[in-house]
Amino acid sequence: MRIVLSQIWRLAVICAWQPGGRFGIALFAVVFALGLVSVQITVRLIRWTNDFYNALQRVDVAEAINQIGVFFLLVAISAALHLASAYLRKMLQIRWRKVLTDVMLGHWLAGKAYWHMRDRTEHGLDNPDQRIADDCRIFVYRLTTEALELITNIVALVTYFAILWNLSTFPLSFQLFGVDISIARYMVWAAPIYVAISSGVTHWLGAPLVPLNVQQQKTEADFRFALSRFRGAGEQVALIGGEAAERRLFQQRFEAIILNWRQLMNREFILGCFTRPYMQTVLRIPLFLALPAFLAGRLTFGGLMQIGSAFQNVVTTLSWFIFSYRDLAELASAAKRLDNFREAAVTASMTESGTTRGKGASLRLGNVELHQPDGRSILRIDGIDVAPGETVWLRGRSGLGKTTLARTVAGIWPHGTGRIDYPPGHLVVLPQQAYLPIGSVADAAVYPADAANLDHGDIAAALTLVGLTRLAAAASLDADVSTLGLSGGERQRLVLARLLIDRPDHVLLDEATSALDEEAEAAVLSALRRELPDATFVIIAHREPKGLGSVRTITLE
Numbered sequence: 001m002r003i004v005l006s007q008i009w010r011l012a013v014i015c016a017w018q019p020g021g022r023f024g025i026a027l028f029a030v031v032f033a034l035g036l037v038s039v040q041i042t043v044r045l046i047r048w049t050n051d052f053y054n055a056l057q058r059v060d061v062a063e064a065i066n067q068i069g070v071f072f073l074l075v076a077i078s079a080a081l082h083l084a085s086a087y088l089r090k091m092l093q094i095r096w097r098k099v100l101t102d103v104m105l106g107h108w109l110a111g112k113a114y115w116h117m118r119d120r121t122e123h124g125l126d127n128p129d130q131r132i133a134d135d136c137r138i139f140v141y142r143l144t145t146e147a148l149e150l151i152t153n154i155v156a157l158v159t160y161f162a163i164l165w166n167l168s169t170f171p172l173s174f175q176l177f178g179v180d181i182s183i184a185r186y187m188v189w190a191a192p193i194y195v196a197i198s199s200g201v202t203h204w205l206g207a208p209l210v211p212l213n214v215q216q217q218k219t220e221a222d223f224r225f226a227l228s229r230f231r232g233a234g235e236q237v238a239l240i241g242g243e244a245a246e247r248r249l250f251q252q253r254f255e256a257i258i259l260n261w262r263q264l265m266n267r268e269f270i271l272g273c274f275t276r277p278y279m280q281t282v283l284r285i286p287l288f289l290a291l292p293a294f295l296a297g298r299l300t301f302g303g304l305m306q307i308g309s310a311f312q313n314v315v316t317t318l319s320w321f322i323f324s325y326r327d328l329a330e331l332a333s334a335a336k337r338l339d340n341f342r343e344a345a346v347t348a349s350m351t352e353s354g355t356t357r358g359k360g361a362s363l364r365l366g367n368v369e370l371h372q373p374d375g376r377s378i379l380r381i382d383g384i385d386v387a388p389g390e391t392v393w394l395r396g397r398s399g400l401g402k403t404t405l406a407r408t409v410a411g412i413w414p415h416g417t418g419r420i421d422y423p424p425g426h427l428v429v430l431p432q433q434a435y436l437p438i439g440s441v442a443d444a445a446v447y448p449a450d451a452a453n454l455d456h457g458d459i460a461a462a463l464t465l466v467g468l469t470r471l472a473a474a475a476s477l478d479a480d481v482s483t484l485g486l487s488g489g490e491r492q493r494l495v496l497a498r499l500l501i502d503r504p505d506h507v508l509l510d511e512a513t514s515a516l517d518e519e520a521e522a523a524v525l526s527a528l529r530r531e532l533p534d535a536t537f538v539i540i541a542h543r544e545p546k547g548l549g550s551v552r553t554i555t556l557e
C-alpha cells in the first residue's frame, strides 16, 4: 500500500510541479471549491427534507408549494455547479496529461533510453508506447477524479457527521439478558461501523483486481503490438505466405487477453455480489434504524426523513472507498506501470559505455573489445586509425561484429572496453536499414532536421545527385513518402541524400548501400565524395566500395 501511494505521489508531483502543470493546481483548487459549495447545497437539501415532509404532515399546502420552488432552485444551482466542475476538471486533465506525457517522452528519449530498453519486457517495461499513450491518460483521469472526490468527501463527511450528531439526540434502548442497555446517539455510531465492516470486506474481495488490471493492459498491448508489427511487415508475410502463422500468433495473444479477462470478470463479479446489494441497502437502512425513535414518538415524520437523509449522506460519503474500489485499482495499476517505466528509463538513460571516449586528431580505436550483453566476446580490435579525409573499407565475415562496431563508434553500444578517440567535427552513422520517418519526401531527405527550415531547391538538388530525379520535382517533395512504394535501393538513396544536406565531417556507412547494384553504388558514392571532398568515409561492406577514389582496406578478424 505504501509503495502504491508513493508511486502515485511521485507521478502527481510531476503533474503538478513541472512547468505548465502549476496552473493545474489552481484549477484543482477551483474544482475543489465548487465541490464544497455542492456539499452546502446538499446540507440545504437535508434541511429541505425536514421542511417539506413536515409541511406534508401538517397538510400545509402553501408551505409545500413554497418548498417545491426551493427544491427546483437548489437543483438548478447543483446542476450548474456540477457542469462547471466537470468542464474545469477536463481542462485540468488535458493539462496534466500533457505535462506527464512530455516528461515520460523526455525520459524515454533521453540518453537513448528507448534503445537501451528495446529488448526489456519486465513488468511495466513492455510496450512503452502504451505506457506513454494510455497509462498517462488513465493515471491523470483517475488521479484528478479520485483525489478530488476523496478530499471533497472528507470535508463533506465532517459536515454531514455534525448534522447527524445534532439530529440523533435519542438513544437506542433495549434489554439484553435482562440488562437494560441504552446506546446514546446510536445513529451516529451505526454509520461508521457499518461502513468500516463493509470496506474491509470490499478490500478483501477486491485486492486481486490491481494485478489483474496490470496484466490486462499488458495482454492488450501485446496483441496490438503483434497487429501493428504485422502491418509493417505486410510484404514479407505476403511473399512467404505467412498468414496462417501470423494468425496463430494473433490467436495466442488474444487467448491471453481472454484468459485474463475471465479472471478479471470473475473477480469483478465476486466483488459486485457484495457492492451491488450494499449500494441498494445503503439507501434504505437509515430509515429502518431510525424507525424505533419515530414509532416511540420522539421524531416527527419530517425529522425521520431528515435524519434518514443525513445518515444516508454520511454512509454514502464513507462508502466512497467501496464504490470506487475498481477505479482506485485502475489508478494503482497505471501508477505502478508508469513509475516502473519512468525509473527504468532514467536508469537506461544513464547507461555508461565500457569504452572510454575522448578527443584526438584522428578517429582512433585502441584495444577495443566488444561483448554481447551477457558478457560473451564478439570482436577484438588492437588498433585502427583513420585520418581525417581518408576513405577506409572495413571488411569481415558475416556475424563478426561490424555492426556492433558501428554502434560502438556511434556511442550507443555500451558493452565493451578500450578507448575511442574522435577527431573534431560532426560524425554521421548510417545503418543498413533505411529509416524513413512519417511525413513527406522532403522530411525523409533531411531527417532529423526540419524540412520547413531548409531550401527545397537544395533538397531537390541532393535527391538528383543520388539518382532520385523523379522525387526531386516540387510535387513529389511534398508527397507522403510512405505511399510511394520506394524500393530498398531507393530508400537507401533517399537516406544517403541526407549527407549532401547535412554535410558531416565524418561518415560511417554500415552496409548503407547494400541494396544498390555496383554501378549505382559507385555513382552515388562518387557524388558523395565530389560534394564532400574533405569528409572521412568509413565504409562497412561485404564488397569493395567504388567511386570514392583511393580506399584503404582493413580486414577485421
Ligand SMILES: Nc1ncnc2c1ncn2[C@@H]1O[C@H](COP(=O)(O)OP(=O)(O)OP(=O)(O)O)[C@@H](O)[C@H]1O
Pocket (backbone or CB within 6 Å): 372, 373, 378, 396, 397, 398, 399, 400, 401, 402, 403, 404, 405
Ligand atoms: N542486441 C544484441 N544482443 C545480443 N547479441 C547481439 C546483439 N546484437 C548483435 N549481437 C551479436 O553480436 C554478433 C555480431 O553481430 P553484428 O550484427 O555486429 O555482426 P556483423 O558483422 O555486422 O554481421 P553481418 O555482416 O551479418 O551484418 C552476432 O553474433 C550477434 O548475434
